[in-house]
Amino acid sequence: MQISGSDYTYIALFFISIMLSIVFGLSYKTIQPKKHTLIWSLVFALAAVKGVINATNHIFTDRDFYWIFINAFSLLLQWLTWAGFRLRAKRSPFELKLIFALIFIELILVYFTVFNPHAGYRMMLIPLFGGIMMFLCGWEIFNTQNKVRPAEAAAIIIFSLYGLTQIAAGIIALSQGPTVDSYYLDLYQQVNLIFMPAAFTGMGVFTLLILVDDIGEKLKALAVTDSLTQVFNRRGFYQKSKVLTSGSNYGDAATAAIIITDIDNFKTINDKYGHHAGDKALICFSKLLTTAFNDSAVVGRIGGEEFVILLHTTAVNKNSLTTYELVERCRKETQELDISHGNNTFNLTASFGIVEFHISDSSIEDQLRKADQALYDAKNQGRNCSVIYQDPDKDIVSEAT
Known part of the structure; x- marks a missing residue:
């Protein structure tokens, strides 16, 4: 069986996702029992599952069903990533406008996949929306506290670059028009193969650095805080x-x-x-x-x-x-x-x-x-x-x- 370049990418992302999921899970269990830590562990676990589904997509006989399912999975991952940063900032992740937007995007995807097939629209929706979600994640990091720490600043840059990569992929996909264009399809796949793994890995690593930085700040605060009254010691x-x-x-x-x-x-x-x-x-x-x-x-x-x-x-x-x-x-x-x-x-x-x-x-x-x-x-x-x-x-x- 011949393994394609995209398969190698999925395999690499699978192992990266598994490792990050384990690290966040252990952090939640041992040193940082916060809901956002658990959600990030879930995000990377689901990303590993998505990698397996992508690598074995040939088992899906109904290609339309596969496309709708895997993109719904992507929307869930994007929302969970954002929800983790919302919880870290002590804000509710259940924003009705965003949830309705996710449902609306999926319904449009179904429409342009099943009822009125359009290659450009159906391939553009998820990357474009994903790029917007990455910028929203960066905004949540920026808006968490008064002063942005170095790890947070680096994460904002990585999320912004990841968002730009997603938006670029969406624009390339849209350029196909109603039917699949081999030139734009190859370009779309090259962007995903070259930039997405690095951006995804960077996103995971810098999210982990934020977690480590949060733990460091917590330890500093504990060293100068009275445990009973929560004023300075x-x-x-x-x-x-x-x-x-x-x-x-x-x-x-x-x-x-x-x-x-x-x-x-x-x-x-x-x-x-x-x-x-x-x-x-x-x-x-x-x-x-x-x-x-x-x-x-x-x-x-x-x-x-x-x-x-x-x-x-x-x-x-x-x-x-x-x-x-x-x-x-x-x-x-x-x-x-x-x-x-x-x-x-x-x-x-x-x-x-x-x-x-x-x-x-x-x-x-x-x-x-x-x-x-x-x-x-x-x-x-x-x-x-x-x-x-x-x-x-x-x-x-x-x-x-």
Whole structure:
């Protein structure tokens, strides 16, 4: 049996697809249990199945049925590829307009294959639509986050090139007219044989690189994030605060504030209601802190029940609030929290220590020590109050309930 060049292509794509499917499947099972990882594994598994069907197409006695079936298979693969990137971007893959478009394309294909045969139209539809889908995949990658990472940029280029190749194949197919033209058919097959395998392989490899990059970003985030409250941990807070208080971000003349806060009598909550109730209190309190201050604030958990906030006070002043007033508002909101755990409901109070400083003043560590001293003074004043750090020869400002 003589093996044609296209058969070699199908065999190569089969093994490439199988390997990529296994890699994505293992990634889903072990390190990245996300739906889009599983979908990409399914895409390459189905691509391998499609390769087998293409290589054994001679078993189909009804050529029209084969053409309709294999192109429906292609549409499914294109949609699943796009759906994976939609899920990665945390958007729904079930866009009704696109689903209707897929059905419409398949119906047109059936029409120009069975009811009104036209070689150019029936061979053009799927590559042309596939090219558009590749550009849509590139758009989903671009639109996933604020800053495009290198692996994503490379993937966008590969998907765009793959899309252009598909569109070129579609235009060549359309040039045939109503009947098959051997010249354009040969050119169509050459484009598929020369460019498609490289583009398909590149698409798979760079999708895999995106997955690896996502895992790397996740590990970086885990290293600086408190696992319980999802705010920065001590390490993350130090890293972020040092970047934000550099002169290049705010300017040396800018002012900032560090606020250290501590849930009052937290041990009593743990002893009375249990550690799960204590964890719930920490989660609720951290959520309140992240919403109580402006978007530029950095919130971190630096101890058991101790949190720290770095606040750019210029942003506060735009709202006609002093730092102290903003902290007091947060303290009062803390008192109003009703935390339910099982059959029990309890409330929290918290103490706050505040230090305001110029960006050019000393280090973050020095300011943290001052804020911690102010928190210590708040505890000594009976808890549930806010204290601003001042030089020892000045009065301490506070408001107790």
